[in-house]
Amino acid sequence: MRAFDYHQAVGSEQAIERAMRREQARYLGGGTNLVDLMRETIEGPAMLIDVSNLARDIEESESGGLFIGAGVTNAELAADPRVRRQYPGLSRAILCGASAQIRNRATVAGNLLQRTRCAYFYDIGAHCNKREPGNGCDAQEGFHRYHAILGTSSSCLATHPSDMAVAMVALEARVHLRGRDGERVIALTELYREPGERPDLETVLTAEELIVAVELPPLPMAASSEYRKVRDRASYAFALLSVASMLELDGATIKQVRLALGGVGTRPWRAWKAEAALRGRPANAATFEAAIDAELAAARPQSDNAFKVQLARRVVISELNQRLAQARQGGEAS
Amino acid sequence: MQWTINGQIRQAEVDFRTSLLDLLREQFQLSGTKKGCNQGACGACTVLLDGQRINACLTLAVQVQGRSITTIEGLASGEALHPVQAAFIEHDGFQCGYCTPGQICSAVGLAGELARGWPSAVTADLAADDIAFDRLELRERLSGNLCRCGAYNGIVDAVAASLGQEAGA
Numbered sequence: 302m303r304a305f306d307y308h309q310a311v312g313s314e315q316a317i318e319r320a321m322r323r324e325q326a327r328y329l330g331g332g333t334n335l336v337d338l339m340r341e342t343i344e345g346p347a348m349l350i351d352v353s354n355l356a357r358d359i360e361e362s363e364s365g366g367l368f369i370g371a372g373v374t375n376a377e378l379a380a381d382p383r384v385r386r387q388y389p390g391l392s393r394a395i396l397c398g399a400s401a402q403i404r405n406r407a408t409v410a411g412n413l414l415q416r417t418r419c420a421y422f423y424d425i426g427a428h429c430n431k432r433e434p435g436n437g438c439d440a441q442e443g444f445h446r447y448h449a450i451l452g453t454s455s456s457c458l459a460t461h462p463s464d465m466a467v468a469m470v471a472l473e474a475r476v477h478l479r480g481r482d483g484e485r486v487i488a489l490t491e492l493y494r495e496p497g498e499r500p501d502l503e504t505v506l507t508a509e510e511l512i513v514a515v516e517l518p519p520l521p522m523a524a525s526s527e528y529r530k531v532r533d534r535a536s537y538a539f540a541l542l543s544v545a546s547m548l549e550l551d552g553a554t555i556k557q558v559r560l561a562l563g564g565v566g567t568r569p570w571r572a573w574k575a576e577a578a579l580r581g582r583p584a585n586a587a588t589f590e591a592a593i594d595a596e597l598a599a600a601r602p603q604s605d606n607a608f609k610v611q612l613a614r615r616v617v618i619s620e621l622n623q624r625l626a627q628a629r630q631g632g633e634a635s
Numbered sequence: 636m637q638w639t640i641n642g643q644i645r646q647a648e649v650d651f652r653t654s655l656l657d658l659l660r661e662q663f664q665l666s667g668t669k670k671g672c673n674q675g676a677c678g679a680c681t682v683l684l685d686g687q688r689i690n691a692c693l694t695l696a697v698q699v700q701g702r703s704i705t706t707i708e709g710l711a712s713g714e715a716l717h718p719v720q721a722a723f724i725e726h727d728g729f730q731c732g733y734c735t736p737g738q739i740c741s742a743v744g745l746a747g748e749l750a751r752g753w754p755s756a757v758t759a760d761l762a763a764d765d766i767a768f769d770r771l772e773l774r775e776r777l778s779g780n781l782c783r784c785g786a787y788n789g790i791v792d793a794v795a796a797s798l799g800q801e802a803g804a
Binding site for chain 1: 650651652654673674675678681684688689690693694695697741744745748751752753754755756758762774775776779780
């Protein structure tokens with residue numbers, strides 16, 4: 302591991318000032334990904350600015366949503382009674398990620414900014430455009446069972462590994478950023494870039510910009526949101542595919558729907574095309590099939606992950622049927 | 636730098652690169668905490684930070700300055716074993732023993748999470764206040780600790796017994 306300086310920040314303004322004064326500074330949350338990457342020499346910051354003690358609260362926002370401090374741990378967020386009642390799909394997504402030990406350390410912002418677990422990215426002996434632009438991508442001709450089918454390029458097939466972020470893009474989470482020019486707020490879906498020719502550029506953050514909070518807008522149908530993860534073992538494994546979903550009916554018609562996919566995209570994948578094909582249509586099998594087919598039309602599978610097209614199709618249809626059954630039950634109850 | 640380790644204030648000057656795991660083992664000779672994968676995958680290095688279970692290998696010692704750390708050496712009261720330690724012996728919760736300190740610290744952390752009503756990925760109703768937990772819940776909650784001997788059935792029996800539960804379900 303390369304030697305580095307360490308500074309424990311006492312406030313976000315001061316952390317940002319420090320980051321502006323120092324080349325190759327990195328913010329440190331729980332360290333569950335960054336420390337590992339530093340040990341593997343994939344990351345080598347000259348300075349760590351520890352922000353894990355900042356922004357540790359979850360508050361109700363004026364609009365009735367939740368305002369989540371960037372330093373809240375994954376475990377605290379998943380266990381929060383308001384999250385469990387209003388956004389259970391987010392709790393489930395977080396609890397499907399990593400292990401209890403890691404969730405106790407990992408922060409919300411750190412989870413959003415974790416790096417891919419692509420084996421070629423992690424292997425400094427392999428070619429990787431994400432580590433070194435223009436270096437080539439050994440995943441293209443390699444083992445791609447765990448790689449993406451959506452949003453890929455000839456430069457990169459790596460998936461974004463977060464479960465939490467998949468649930469959050471379905472909830473239209475907004476990210477509060479603070480930098481040298483003050484604060485700005487962006488949609489979480491706008492935080493991530495597709496790899497294109499520069500897979501090393503993963504987000505729209507500027508060098509010193511700090512995530513200070515994630516805001517969840519109020520969304521009544523999110524009270525019946527869910528998250529389903531398919532993986533190679535029952536627990537503590539990254540997703541082959543995951544689905545965040547929620548649905549609201551108006552009679553037999555789909556009034557509102559949110560759908561996002563993990564394990565198949567180069568970024569947390571909001572299924573905009575599928576949602577457009579569901580909204581305002583009759584809630585039935587034909588609609589569900591047409592919707593997921595619309596989303597997967599752009600899929601570019603490789604030999605080892607071609608199964609993900611069928612897998613995504615089946616699991617999304619199954620999840621939509623379950624949300625439909627729940628919505629009908631809810632309608633009868635009220 | 637200073638930490639409270641197993642109730643005692645301990646001091647050391649270490650490089651910022653030093654993990655909590657290496658601090659415990661190499662500075663304080665607390666070798667009960669094991670180094671398995673050193674990348675957060677196996678759980679052999681599990682310790683309690685202010686009562687919560689964490690991977691000591693992924694934590695820099697400098698990050699947890701001033702905080703309270705409990706290792707396997709700090710669980711027993713004199714000659715009296717911690718109930719989880721006693722349950723592991725009673726229920727054959729180990730074979731070679733290398734993962735055991737991490738398993739036991741993890742189980743102690745798990746008990747605290749259950750007492751706080753924290754749900755898991757397999758909890759059917761996440762909004763419920765009371766978590767009815769069974770063998771499936773325990774296995775899910777222990778998935779961050781690997782055992783290459785495959786002593787999992789004994790481990791789950793031991794943890795269930797230490798929680799005062801029958802692990803039949």
